[in-house]
Amino acid sequence: MPDAIFPKVTPRDFSILENLLEARLGSDELLVAALRRKLREAQLVFAEDLPADVATIDSRILLRVDERLPEERTLVTAAHYIPGVGHQSIATPAA
Structure with a gap:
């Protein structure tokens, strides 16, 4: 490949x-x-050794869905996800 x-x-x-x-x-x-x-x-x-634009767990990311304004979130596991506090679960499917 x-x-x-x-x-x-x-x-x-x-x-x-x-x-x-x-x-x-x-x-x-x-x-x-x-x-x-x-x-x-x-x-x-x-x-x-990762480029600055590669996210790992606990990284701060800028997320934009459709035409909404971008939001800053912390990438977390589903077990650490708390709604409304700026988290984004790694279990969320990407479009």
């Missing part, structure tokens, strides 16, 4: 994703399948 783009994941995030997969995330089959694929294809990289 010479043209494939593989996800870059820090060792910390890889471990968090493995733990989420082991917990099976309830019955969300699509999320379980996405986690398996990400872990299978992931390239492990140290956080300091």
Whole structure:
């Protein structure tokens, strides 16, 4: 796959994703399948070697949905998600 783009994941995030997969995330089959694929294809990289525009868990991100104004959020696991405090769960599907 010479043209494939593989996800870059820090060792910390890889471990968090493995733990989420082991917990099976309830019955969300699509999320379980996405986690398996990400872990299978992931390239492990140290956080300091990532470009500044690559988000990891606990990163502050700027998120824009449709035509709404951009919002700053912290990327968190579903277990740490608190509505209304500027969090964005990694379990939220991307469009």
